[in-house]
Amino acid sequence: xxxxxxxxxxxxxxxxxxxxxxxxxKNILEGLPEPQFSSEDYxxxxxxxxxxxxxxPPHDYSQQLYDKxxxxxxxxxxxxxxxxxxxxxxxxxxxxxxxxxxxHKVMVYQEVNGKxxxxxxxLIDQEREGExxxxxxxKNVLDIFVEIGMGQMDYYENDFEAAMLKDTAAYYSRxxxxxILEDSCPDYMLKAEECLKREKDRVSHYLHSxxxxxxxxxxxxxxxxxxxxxxxxxxxSGCHALLRDDKVEDLSRMYRLFSKITRGLEPVSNIFKQHVxxxxxxxxxxxxxAASNKKAEKRDVVGLQEQVFVRKVIELHDKYLAYVNxxxxxxxxxxxxxxxxxxxxxxxGVAGSSSAELLAxxxxxxxxxxxxxKLSDEAIEETLEKVVKLLAYISDKDLFAEFYRKxxxxxxxxxxxANDDHERSILTKLKQQCGGQFTxxxxxxxxxxxxxxxxxxxxxxxxxNNPHANPGIDLTVTVLTTxxxxxxxxFDLNLPAEMVKCVEVFRxxxxxxxxxxxxxxxxxxxxxxxxGKFDPKPMELIVTTYQASALLLFNASDRxxxxxxxxxxxxxxxxVVRLLHSLSxxxxxxxxxxPNTKTISPTDYFEFNCKFTDKMRRIKIxxxxxxxxxKVIEDVDKDRRYAIDASIVRIMKSRKVLGHQQLVMECVEQxxxxxxxxxxxxxxxxxxxxxxxxxxxxKDNPNLFKYLA
Amino acid sequence: xxxxxxxxxxxxxxxxxxSSDVGRSGKSSSSKAVMKESERxxxxxxxxxxxSSGMIxxxxxxxxxxxxxxVHTDVRILMLAxxxxxxxxxxxxxxEWQRGLKALKADTLTKLKKALPELEKEVWGPPNFLDFYAxxxxxxxxxEKQKTIDIESICLLLVLVLGSQFRPQVDRFIEYLKIQNDYxxxxxxxxxxxxxxxxxxxxxxxxxxxxxxAWPLILDNFVEWMSAKQS
Numbered sequence: 049x050x051x052x053x054x055x056x057x058x059x060x061x062x063x064x065x066x067x068x069x070x071x072x073x074k075n076i077l078e079g080l081p082e083p084q085f086s087s088e089d090y091x092x093x094x095x096x097x098x099x100x101x102x103x104x105p106p107h108d109y110s111q112q113l114y115d116k117x118x119x120x121x122x123x124x125x126x127x128x129x130x131x132x133x134x135x136x137x138x139x140x141x142x143x144x145x146x147x148x149x150x151x152h153k154v155m156v157y158q159e160v161n162g163k164x165x166x167x168x169x170x171l172i173d174q175e176r177e178g179e180x181x182x183x184x185x186x187k188n189v190l191d192i193f194v195e196i197g198m199g200q201m202d203y204y205e206n207d208f209e210a211a212m213l214k215d216t217a218a219y220y221s222r223x224x225x226x227x228i229l230e231d232s233c234p235d236y237m238l239k240a241e242e243c244l245k246r247e248k249d250r251v252s253h254y255l256h257s258x259x260x261x262x263x264x265x266x267x268x269x270x271x272x273x274x275x276x277x278x279x280x281x282x283x284x285s286g287c288h289a290l291l292r293d294d295k296v297e298d299l300s301r302m303y304r305l306f307s308k309i310t311r312g313l314e315p316v317s318n319i320f321k322q323h324v325x326x327x328x329x330x331x332x333x334x335x336x337x338a339a340s341n342k343k344a345e346k347r348d349v350v351g352l353q354e355q356v357f358v359r360k361v362i363e364l365h366d367k368y369l370a371y372v373n374x375x376x377x378x379x380x381x382x383x384x385x386x387x388x389x390x391x392x393x394x395x396x397g398v399a400g401s402s403s404a405e406l407l408a409x410x411x412x413x414x415x416x417x418x419x420x421x422k423l424s425d426e427a428i429e430e431t432l433e434k435v436v437k438l439l440a441y442i443s444d445k446d447l448f449a450e451f452y453r454k455x456x457x458x459x460x461x462x463x464x465x466a467n468d469d470h471e472r473s474i475l476t477k478l479k480q481q482c483g484g485q486f487t488x489x490x491x492x493x494x495x496x497x498x499x500x501x502x503x504x505x506x507x508x509x510x511x512x513n514n515p516h517a518n519p520g521i522d523l524t525v526t527v528l529t530t531x532x533x534x535x536x537x538x539f540d541l542n543l544p545a546e547m548v549k550c551v552e553v554f555r556x557x558x559x560x561x562x563x564x565x566x567x568x569x570x571x572x573x574x575x576x577x578x579x580g581k582f583d584p585k586p587m588e589l590i591v592t593t594y595q596a597s598a599l600l601l602f603n604a605s606d607r608x609x610x611x612x613x614x615x616x617x618x619x620x621x622x623x624v625v626r627l628l629h630s631l632s633x634x635x636x637x638x639x640x641x642x643p644n645t646k647t648i649s650p651t652d653y654f655e656f657n658c659k660f661t662d663k664m665r666r667i668k669i670x671x672x673x674x675x676x677x678x679k680v681i682e683d684v685d686k687d688r689r690y691a692i693d694a695s696i697v698r699i700m701k702s703r704k705v706l707g708h709q710q711l712v713m714e715c716v717e718q719x720x721x722x723x724x725x726x727x728x729x730x731x732x733x734x735x736x737x738x739x740x741x742x743x744x745x746x747k748d749n750p751n752l753f754k755y756l757a
Numbered sequence: 758x759x760x761x762x763x764x765x766x767x768x769x770x771x772x773x774x775x776s777s778d779v780g781r782s783g784k785s786s787s788s789k790a791v792m793k794e795s796e797r798x799x800x801x802x803x804x805x806x807x808x809s810s811g812m813i814x815x816x817x818x819x820x821x822x823x824x825x826x827x828v829h830t831d832v833r834i835l836m837l838a839x840x841x842x843x844x845x846x847x848x849x850x851x852x853e854w855q856r857g858l859k860a861l862k863a864d865t866l867t868k869l870k871k872a873l874p875e876l877e878k879e880v881w882g883p884p885n886f887l888d889f890y891a892x893x894x895x896x897x898x899x900x901e902k903q904k905t906i907d908i909e910s911i912c913l914l915l916v917l918v919l920g921s922q923f924r925p926q927v928d929r930f931i932e933y934l935k936i937q938n939d940y941x942x943x944x945x946x947x948x949x950x951x952x953x954x955x956x957x958x959x960x961x962x963x964x965x966x967x968x969x970x971a972w973p974l975i976l977d978n979f980v981e982w983m984s985a986k987q988s
Contacts, residue, residue, distance in 0.1 A: 708971030731974035739904050739944040750953060751971040 059109050062100045063116055069093045070120055078128065138167050143185065161207045164189060168208065169215045172250070176219060187254040194256055201258060209259055213266050216247075220270035228275045232285035234298040237305055240271040244305075264308075273309045280315055287319040299375040313381050320376075321385035324368050328393035331360050339399035357398055358410040362434045365390065390441040404444045405677065408451035411435055415471060416464045428470055436477040443724035446687065449486060450680045454534050456490055458673070460497045461526065461573050468494075483721070492532035500526040503561075510557045517557065519550040527558070530568070535683070541571040541593065542618035544600040571597075580638065584661035589638070590668040594619065594627045599638065602656040610652045621650075622674075628654065630671045636662065638669070688723060692733040695719055697742055700755035708734075708751045795855065797864035802854045813849040825870050832917050833873050836880045839892045846899050881922075887952065893918045894948045905942035908934050915951075923955040933979050940975055947973045961987075 069089070075082035101110040136143075168189055175181045193204040220243070227236050247267050251260040272279070280287045280302075290298045306312035335357035368386055376382040397403050414428055414435075423431065442448060459465040471494055479487040504524055511517060543551065551569060558567060574593030578600075579586055591599065594617075601608060601616055608616075614624045625648045632641040633648065638660055642653040695718045699711060706714075712730050719725050734753070737743045746752035805817035813821070822829040841857030843849055849857075861876060863869035880889045893914055897906050906914070912931045919927050930951060934940070950973040958966050963984065968977045 709969065728974060728977070731977065734971075735944070735947065735973055735975070738946045741904075745946055745949075745971070750950075753971070 056103055056107050057096065057100050058107070059100075059112055062096055062109065063113070065096055066093065066113070066117075067120070070117075074124060074128075139171070139182070139185070161193070161203075164192075165208050165211055169212050172212065173215065173219060175250070176246070183253045190254055190256065201256070204256055204258075209256075209262070212255075212259075213262055216263060217266045217270055220267050221274070224271050224275055228278055233279055233282045233287070233290070234285060234295065234301075236275075236279060237298065237301045240305055241301055243267055243271060244308075268305075268309050272305055272312065276306070276309070276312060276315060280319060287316060288323060291320065291323040296371070296375055299371065303376050303379070307377075307379070313379065317376075317379075317381040317385040320368075320371075320382060321389045324364070324386060324389035325392045327364055327368075328361065328389060329396070331357060331364065332393050332396050332398060334360075335398040354398055354401060354406045355410060355413055358406055358435070358438075361394065361438060362431070365434065365438060387441065390438070391443070394438065394441040395443055401677075402444060402447060404442055404448035405451045405680075407435055407439060407442065408448055408455055411452065411474065412455040412459065415466060415474070416459050417466045425467075425470075428467075429473060432470065432474045433477060436474065436481055439478070440481060443720075444684075445482060445486070445721070446691075446723045447681070447684050449482075449490075450534075450684050450687075453490055453493070454676050454680055456493055457534055460493060462575070486722075489532045492529055496528050496532060497526070500528070503527055506561070507554065507557055510560070511553075517553050519553040520546060521550060523550045523554060525554050527567075536570045537572055538568045538570045540619060540623075541597055542616060543571065544597050546600070547593070547597075580660070581658075582660050583658045585665070587660075587662065587664075588666040590666065592627070592671045594623065595631060595669060595671055598627055598631065599656075602639075602654075607653055607655045610648070610650045610654070613654065624648075626674070627671060628652075630669055634669075636660070636667060636669050684723075688725065688729065689733065691719055691722070692725055692730055693737065696730070696733060696737060697755075700743060700753065701757075704755050705746070706753055708753065711753060794864045795859070798855055798858045799851070801858070801864065801866065801869075802849075802851055805849075806851070811851065813854065815847040818847060818849070824866055825873070827873075830913075830917070833877060835893055835896070835917065836876050836889065837873075838896060839880065839889050840876060842892075843896065846896055887949075890918055890952050891945070891949060894945050905944045906948075907942050908940065911943045911948070919952070919955065923960075926951075926955045926960050929961070929983065930979060933982050937978065937982070939978065943975070947975050950976055 069085075072082055072085065072089075076084065097113065100113055101108065103109070168186060171181050171186060175183075190204070190208065193208045194201070197203040223243075227239055231239065244264060244267055247263050248260065251257060251263060255263070282289070287299075287302065289295075290302065302316060303313070306316050335353055338353040338356075365386075368389075372378065372382040372386050394403050398406060401409075411432065414423065414431055439445065439448060456471070459471075465471055475487050475490055475494065478490075504526075507523075507525065511519070555567060558565070571593045576591055576593055576596035578589050578591065578596050580589050580599075589599075597617055598613060601613060605612075610624070610628070613628065614621070617624065619627075628639070628641075628648050631637075632639040632654060633646050637657055639654045640657045641648075642655070692715065695715045696711065699714045699718070700706060711734070712727060715730050716725055734743065738745065741756055743753045744756055746754055802813065805813045805821050807814045807817060818834070819829055822831070822834060827833055837857060838846075838849070840860055841849060841853035843853045843857075858864065858869065861869065861872040863872045879885055894906065897910060897914060898904070912934060915927050915931060954966075954972070954976055961983065963980055966972075966980050968980065
């Protein structure tokens with residue numbers, strides 16, 4: 049082609065050439081027999097157009113060419129394309145559209161989108177009903193809605209998606225209204241889960257991905273939100289029934305489904321809480337019944353029922369904690385429900401024993417020698433871990449601590465602790481959960497005992513180095529730190545002369561070691577091994593210091609009256625009755641009582657039973673411990689008074705003026721870690737603090753208190 | 758001034774407190790008509806005071822009461838003490854006496870007697886009664902650093918000061934105080950609390966009583982006891 053000698057092409061001539069090309073194209077599109085464009089054909093067409101558009105005015109035919117091209121194009125669409133779409137329906141129409149669309153990418157859209165939309169939706173519904181549909185086709189069709197927006201989703205959303213969502217809602221609303229009547233809760237949930245899965249699948253196959261959340265929201269709303277309560281409360285298959293029958297899988301499904309809807313888990317967790325509370329309360333009732341049945345027969349087998357109860361509570365906790373972790377995927381709502389449920393029945397107590405006491409007793413049984421539970425070290429560790437977990441639900445932690453301390457003291461002082469490692473290990477666990485203040489005294493007790501062993505070794509060394517210091521009998525002294533240990537009566541007993549000497553020797557030794565320390569002797573905790581010269585054979589008796597003192601009285605007299613014994617021992621009636629009973633009315637009758645009855649009375653006389661014997665050479669004569677429960681509770685009550693006083697003063701010191709309700713609330717909050725103070729107790733302390741001029745009531749507002757510095 | 762006057766007039770009276778009060782005071786007021794009011798008040802004081810302590814002591818008050826024709830446990834004597842702002846139970850100092858009698862404009866026994874109904878009216882009036890009520894408690898604290906009053910005395914005091922206004926409440930409360938074991942003594946706050954209770958709480962249905970309010974615990978317990986009894 050020569051640049052310079054380009055011939056000007058006029059419009060008619062050029063357009064005629066173009067029309068030939070257009071006709072050829074139409075034939076090809078409509079599938080009429082026509083050879084394909086060759087590259088030469090293309091070249092000629094394009095060159096002609098190029099030239100016609102670049103000729104100097106007035107021969108620049110750009111505009112005219114464009115108009116004419118449009119005319120012929122529109123004529124083609126209206127006379128051929130659209131009729132062909134109009135006469136076809138459903139899938140065939142869609143096929144036609146895709147074909148036409150692929151051919152033209154023209155604005156057929158406006159004309160057909162409504163029809164297309166309806167057709168697509170109806171296909172989707174068919175698929176929902178289980179029919180096979182051509183997903184690739186739908187994908188192509190829907191791409192048109194996306195493509196037409198040229199990057200914007202408006203066409204897709206307004207012309208297709210909105211109607212599709214509406215239809216979806218209607219579809220599932222219809223379905224759900226039937227299912228909820230016909231199906232059990234698990235079946236319904238299975239269907240719902242399957243539907244959701246399918247819808248998701250649908251999105252991935254042919255809907256635009258932006259539809260997924262909206263679509264699922266619709267389905268969840270119709271299937272779950274609308275019928276949530278009806279579904280959960282289904283009488284024989286709802287949430288209650290699933291929990292009752294341990295339908296773990298269904299519960300997991302329930303969690304998965306309801307976690308998707310707004311506030312969906314709340315009712316589930318509420319039912320869970322109710323269920324656990326009921327189960328726990330049933331355990332309490334069971335233990336209560338067992339205890340009251342036992343009362344009639346034998347009350348001596350101390351707390352075996354209660355022991356069983358704690359075991360069962362632990363099992364219950366294990367079970368439902370597993371539910372929370374697995375079925376309910378560790379969701380905080382369910383942790384909270386579990387906690388609240390346990391708090392309800394764990395604070396009820398059984399047969400007059402608070403749960404604080406039960407837990408302490410339970411620990412004691414595990415930690416002491418010969419307790420009722422025979423467990424491996426690992427099992428002990430695991431059980432202790434669980435008891436400590438349960439403790440979190442108990443509001444009277446201070447009461448637990450006091451009972452625990454009493455029992456720990458017995459274990460340590462009477463050499464009943466089975467394993468030092470376990471003792472320390474539970475203290476570590478308690479410390480982690482309740483803080484250092486909670487366990488400091490208990491740790492002190494354990495340490496005291498270690499120190500006491502060293503001290504005893506030193507004492508023995510001292511004795512061998514100082515032959516003049518001879519206690520006359522073997523003496524072991526356990527020196528304890530006041531304050532760590534529960535309070536005991538001291539210096540009450542009139543010690544036999546033999547033992548007085550021991551005490552003196554030890555005192556001398558102790559003074560060589562420490563200055564400014566006061567020794568207080570607690571005879572009530574002492575144990576003695578004494579030799580009894582009985583006629584059949586001599587025997588070794590293991591008795592308490594109280595019992596020993598009473599027996600030693602009979603070295604000097606053959607026969608003693610109750611009151612003589614009481615005067616010489618300087619003990620209370622309670623103590624004297626208790627120890628004389630152990631020596632004359634129980635298994636081993638070391639003393640003969642006149643008259644020979646089963647109880648001790650102040651008019652009784654006692655005589656040494658020289659005929660006594662037993663098949664063993666060494667016997668232990670138990671002295672039943674005094675019931676410490678009352679004292680523990682009193683001690684805790686007293687401590688609480690101090691704690692409440694201190695808390696109120698602390699709060700008022702910083703706030704100066706505070707309303708009554710706030711004061712009570714802050715006080716409860718401050719003390720809540722250790723115990724749940726009773727409102728009355730707080731009021732009582734406020735009354736007292738007013739009398740003691742720490743607080744005064746505001747003159748004008750009687751609900752307001754002021755701190756008096 | 759007060760001291761010298763008391764000294765002057767003390768000797769003749771000390772021997773004859775009981776026998777001659779009425780006549781003496783009548784005579785002195787007539788014979789010394791020109792005496793100033795304050796002098797007459799002092800004079801009257803002297804006729805009851807113990808010369809060595811310079812105060813009217815329990816016997817003096819006893820005498821005053823019989824001259825006034827009232828028993829010493831009469832609420833009006835408590836009111837008189839309130840008017841004087843008397844500090845110690847059973848005793849009137851000269852300052853207190855002057856303060857009280859001047860306020861009552863009574864410089865003779867007759868005038869004092871006549872002033873009593875007025876005083877009663879004054880006390881029952883709302884602005885004064887709470888003050889009087891609190892005074893009654895304070896006045897009953899006889900020991901150093903004493904802050905509480907035993908239940909038995911409280912019961913007597915309640916009848917005395919509230920008996921005429923809130924008889925049903927007082928009767929029930931006393932009944933409760935006597936059977937309960939939680940409290941052996943009552944403090945000022947509880948004392949005042951009961952008066953507020955009488956004024957604010959509908960009785961005997963107690964419908965507007967709210968134990969969540971800062972009522973003293975003893976009143977919570979009282980209300981609980983009443984409700985238990987009623988049901």
